[in-house]
Amino acid sequence: MVPTPSDILGVVMSQKSDVAALFDKLRAGSRDGDGVTRDTYGPGEEFAHRLIAAHAENMGLETRRDHAANLFMTLPGADRNAPCLMTGSHLDSVANGGNFDGAAGVIAGLVAIGSLQRLGLRPRCDVTAAAIRAEESVWFEVSYIGSRSAFGVLPAGALEAKRVDTGRTLAEHMAECGAAIDDVRAGKASLEAGSIKAWVELHIEQAPQLVAASLPVAVGTGVPGNFRYPQVKIVGEYAHVGLPRRFRRDAVLAASEFAVGLDEIWKKSDASARPMAFTIGRFHTDPKEHALTKVAGALTLSLDVRAYDKVHLAELESAVLELARDVGQRRGVKFHLGARTSADVAPSHPDVFAKLIDSAKMLGIPAMPLASPASHDTATFTVAGVPSAMLFVRNANGSHNPREAMEIDDFLQAAAVLTYWLAAEATSTAT
Amino acid sequence: MVPTPSDILGVVMSQKSDVAALFDKLRAGSRDGDGVTRDTYGPGEEFAHRLIAAHAENMGLETRRDHAANLFMTLPGADRNAPCLMTGSHLDSVANGGNFDGAAGVIAGLVAIGSLQRLGLRPRCDVTAAAIRAEESVWFEVSYIGSRSAFGVLPAGALEAKRVDTGRTLAEHMAECGAAIDDVRAGKASLEAGSIKAWVELHIEQAPQLVAASLPVAVGTGVPGNFRYPQVKIVGEYAHVGLPRRFRRDAVLAASEFAVGLDEIWKKSDASARPMAFTIGRFHTDPKEHALTKVAGALTLSLDVRAYDKVHLAELESAVLELARDVGQRRGVKFHLGARTSADVAPSHPDVFAKLIDSAKMLGIPAMPLASPASHDTATFTVAGVPSAMLFVRNANGSHNPREAMEIDDFLQAAAVLTYWLAAEATSTAT
Numbered sequence: 001m002v003p004t005p006s007d008i009l010g011v012v013m014s015q016k017s018d019v020a021a022l023f024d025k026l027r028a029g030s031r032d033g034d035g036v037t038r039d040t041y042g043p044g045e046e047f048a049h050r051l052i053a054a055h056a057e058n059m060g061l062e063t064r065r066d067h068a069a070n071l072f073m074t075l076p077g078a079d080r081n082a083p084c085l086m087t088g089s090h091l092d093s094v095a096n097g098g099n100f101d102g103a104a105g106v107i108a109g110l111v112a113i114g115s116l117q118r119l120g121l122r123p124r125c126d127v128t129a130a131a132i133r134a135e136e137s138v139w140f141e142v143s144y145i146g147s148r149s150a151f152g153v154l155p156a157g158a159l160e161a162k163r164v165d166t167g168r169t170l171a172e173h174m175a176e177c178g179a180a181i182d183d184v185r186a187g188k189a190s191l192e193a194g195s196i197k198a199w200v201e202l203h204i205e206q207a208p209q210l211v212a213a214s215l216p217v218a219v220g221t222g223v224p225g226n227f228r229y230p231q232v233k234i235v236g237e238y239a240h241v242g243l244p245r246r247f248r249r250d251a252v253l254a255a256s257e258f259a260v261g262l263d264e265i266w267k268k269s270d271a272s273a274r275p276m277a278f279t280i281g282r283f284h285t286d287p288k289e290h291a292l293t294k295v296a297g298a299l300t301l302s303l304d305v306r307a308y309d310k311v312h313l314a315e316l317e318s319a320v321l322e323l324a325r326d327v328g329q330r331r332g333v334k335f336h337l338g339a340r341t342s343a344d345v346a347p348s349h350p351d352v353f354a355k356l357i358d359s360a361k362m363l364g365i366p367a368m369p370l371a372s373p374a375s376h377d378t379a380t381f382t383v384a385g386v387p388s389a390m391l392f393v394r395n396a397n398g399s400h401n402p403r404e405a406m407e408i409d410d411f412l413q414a415a416a417v418l419t420y421w422l423a424a425e426a427t428s429t430a431t
Numbered sequence: 432m433v434p435t436p437s438d439i440l441g442v443v444m445s446q447k448s449d450v451a452a453l454f455d456k457l458r459a460g461s462r463d464g465d466g467v468t469r470d471t472y473g474p475g476e477e478f479a480h481r482l483i484a485a486h487a488e489n490m491g492l493e494t495r496r497d498h499a500a501n502l503f504m505t506l507p508g509a510d511r512n513a514p515c516l517m518t519g520s521h522l523d524s525v526a527n528g529g530n531f532d533g534a535a536g537v538i539a540g541l542v543a544i545g546s547l548q549r550l551g552l553r554p555r556c557d558v559t560a561a562a563i564r565a566e567e568s569v570w571f572e573v574s575y576i577g578s579r580s581a582f583g584v585l586p587a588g589a590l591e592a593k594r595v596d597t598g599r600t601l602a603e604h605m606a607e608c609g610a611a612i613d614d615v616r617a618g619k620a621s622l623e624a625g626s627i628k629a630w631v632e633l634h635i636e637q638a639p640q641l642v643a644a645s646l647p648v649a650v651g652t653g654v655p656g657n658f659r660y661p662q663v664k665i666v667g668e669y670a671h672v673g674l675p676r677r678f679r680r681d682a683v684l685a686a687s688e689f690a691v692g693l694d695e696i697w698k699k700s701d702a703s704a705r706p707m708a709f710t711i712g713r714f715h716t717d718p719k720e721h722a723l724t725k726v727a728g729a730l731t732l733s734l735d736v737r738a739y740d741k742v743h744l745a746e747l748e749s750a751v752l753e754l755a756r757d758v759g760q761r762r763g764v765k766f767h768l769g770a771r772t773s774a775d776v777a778p779s780h781p782d783v784f785a786k787l788i789d790s791a792k793m794l795g796i797p798a799m800p801l802a803s804p805a806s807h808d809t810a811t812f813t814v815a816g817v818p819s820a821m822l823f824v825r826n827a828n829g830s831h832n833p834r835e836a837m838e839i840d841d842f843l844q845a846a847a848v849l850t851y852w853l854a855a856e857a858t859s860t861a862t
Contacts, residue, residue: 094722138722164721206673230723240532240830241710241735242637242805245697252714253694256687263684266676279672281725283683284715290595291525291569292661292733293806294712294831302723304672374673375724399671400725 003119005363011115012416027099035096035402040139041173048091066190067183068149075113077125083197088130094138098404100204106131108202112419123426132377141230143343147380152189193385201378204406205392206399216410218370219356220390223379224306225345229337236333238297249332251299261323276307277373346382348389359420365413434550436794442546443847458530466527466833471570472604479522497621498614499580506544508556514628519561525569529835531635537562539633543850554857563808572661574774578811583620624816632809633822635837637830647841649801650787651821654810655737656776660768667764669728680763682730692754707738708804777813783820790851796844
């Protein structure tokens with residue numbers, strides 16, 4: 001019943017030109033300069049959802065949109081009531097981003113399911129490829145909107161978050177894409193942990209760790225949790241260039257000392273082998289007050305801090321807040337931290353992780369375990385209690401930029417690992 | 432012949448309500464929100480020049496505008512060919528600045544000359560109050576435009592500098608205010624060091640050093656020189672939040688380390704009693720690239736560094752460039768320094784300084800020597816070879832903001848020192 005490794009490699013690799021064509025269609029419909037823009041709950045993401053849904057329907061899959069306009073594409077199993085196997089990722093992108101971040105995981109799901117179809121494999125349970133909405137938190141500055149809505153755990157207030165470019169609310173944008181806002185607000189769930197046997201998300205790596213290791217594929221060890229302060233305002237006092245040092249309350253120096261202090265914390269954390277990351281994406285004085293000879297009285301910054309275990313994350317937040325207090329006192333400025341959001345840590349499920357490692361081994365595809373500090377919807381599945389893990393594909397030039405450089409051959413190797421795992425699980429008699 | 436100290440105090444103080452009214456008129460005509468805007472070679476500065484010229488004509492003074500539209504208001508002396516005594520300051524302001532920065536020195540000149548008139552004193556040489564153009568370098572990012580034009584030493588290229596708000600050139604703006612651009616370009620001089628016996632500029636203090644010392648008046652020890660890099664661009668690489676620390680080329684961290692390094696240099700310099708100042712007025716990531724989860728690949732900043740002696744200034748510039756190189760190497764970023772401008776240091780003339788200290792003493796007005804790190808047109812006079820010094824007036828809330836808080840009584844005390852000095856010099860037989 002279980003196809004051989006060479007059957008699986010053969011049927012996956014045979015789809016190379018179809019896969020390349022589908023990625024090209026996706027790029028062509030969302031092109032923006034030299035990159036792509038698939039805006040969350042906007043025309044870009046909508047286009048991608050229509051394209052992928054049409055593709056799945058052509059494959060003969062059952063398609064379903066939930067109350068948050070997430071898309072589920074299912075190959076029915078022998079037992080429709082058995083917990084399903086699910087794979088997928090998101091279809092939205094950052095502005096002027098790359099074509100593969102997110103989309104690769106959705107298309108890999110369709111490749112894997114298409115391979116099961118071609119192999120004539122009738123799964124025991126449903127096998128579903130999911131196209132999740134709204135993973136890129138740059139648009140609404142809220143994490144995991146689509147997957148949290150699916151599990152009915154979108155935080156209160158998120159529907160009122162404004163998209164950074166349009167200034168319109170998430171509720172408005174979702175409604176335009178056919179979502180049932182009242183259901184989202186009421187915390188309705190379209191997914192339940194008990195009805196999903198396992199979840200695997202394939203994604204391009206956002207760092208060059210696989211490039212450095214000369215490996216095409218990795219299995220993720222988990223998704224970090226985070227805490228975020230998207231709008232920290234440091235307020236000192238604007239002053240004339242003639243003000244001596246001892247009188248200054250310089251927001252630029254306070255912010256700089258804060259940033260350098262955060263980097264020290266990271267350096268120490270790395271040195272003690274506790275992986276983390278912090279990112280300041282925005283860091284700016286007020287353009288209305290800009291002058292060559294004026295001491296800056298205010299600076300605004302965004303802060304994202306992430307780590308792989310809960311205790312570490314809590315320690316980091318204490319350290320960050322203490323640093324802000326210290327710098328504030330020393331520099332005579334106030335740190336207004338503004339709104340805070342957070343996401344729980346999500347370690348990979350040991351069984352799913354081990355089976356993916358085994359699948360790669362059976363196929364003769366070299367793969368390594370990888371800690372990748374990016375956020376993924378997989379975190380929502382893990383936190384909800386679904387046994388979950390991730391596959392990463394080698395990618396040369398980072399992510400969230402037009403120069404992402406995933407090779408289709410690397411992608412197909414990762415898709416083969418996914419297919420092997422699905423085939424093994426879908427034919428297994430273990431529950 | 433020389434009036435007594437009490438004559439001078441009496442006649443200066445008697446002008447209190449007239450002075451307050453003139454300041455009020457100036458404010459009323461250039462009000463902008465809660466502050467004033469007297470834009471350099473624009474409607475705001477023009478208004479102030481017209482108001483002050485009309486006031487001087489009412490006083491019976493000779494008024495003259497030079498090729499750069501600087502305004503000179505003269506009480507003729509017995510010998511029209513003898514080197515004159517000159518005082519004054521500028522009339523432009525920063526955007527939404529205070530009413531006194533600059534204007535106080537011009538009005539003080541008129542108060543002093545008015546006092547000589549009221550005392551019936553016929554000066555041996557011309558006594559001139561000057562309203563200099565374009566001192567606030569925030570507008571064109573060029574120092575001392577008006578005074579350098581007067582001495583025929585405006586740097587090449589300055590006429591092509593663009594005003595930061597209008598984007599139009601200095602030449603266009605000057606021409607609109609009646610300047611003779613060809614003469615400015617040709618380096619014509621309307622002032623010559625040999626025909627000015629001494630120059631004194633009265634100005635509000637831009638720091639709270641006089642407030643801290645509870646003194647109304649100070650005599651400046653000199654104007655610092657500076658070097659400026661108005662548009663430093665730090666270029667690293669934009670990257671996904673998932674990029675580990677060792678791969679990052681983060682422009683925010685590089686800029687922060689640079690700023691903190693500059694502050695360390697200042698701290699050391701202060702500790703060894705070598706006064707200086709550095710100011711970063713602009714410090715910002717690119718709004719077009721802003722995202723909560725993107726490592727910043729570029730940051731732009733402006734840098735102004737000043738000190739009181741030439742050797743110190745050269746040492747500081749070496750240290751700044753070395754710091755940029757170090758940080759650049761360590762962080763994998765490039766510092767593009769962009770255009771550089773500079774101004775020479777200008778220590779006060781010992782004789783003029785001593786005479787101003789004596790004048791205050793004779794009047795019983797408590798005064799202290801003061802190092803004030805701001806720039807002033809006095810630097811141009813000093814560098815040109817005119818014996819020069821400055822008077823500072825106590826001012827509570829700094830300068831370049833609407834909350835400047837000079838008391839008219841403090842102003843009149845400083846104006847009395849200026850008047851005493853002018854009276855003594857104008858009646859002196861020494862050459």
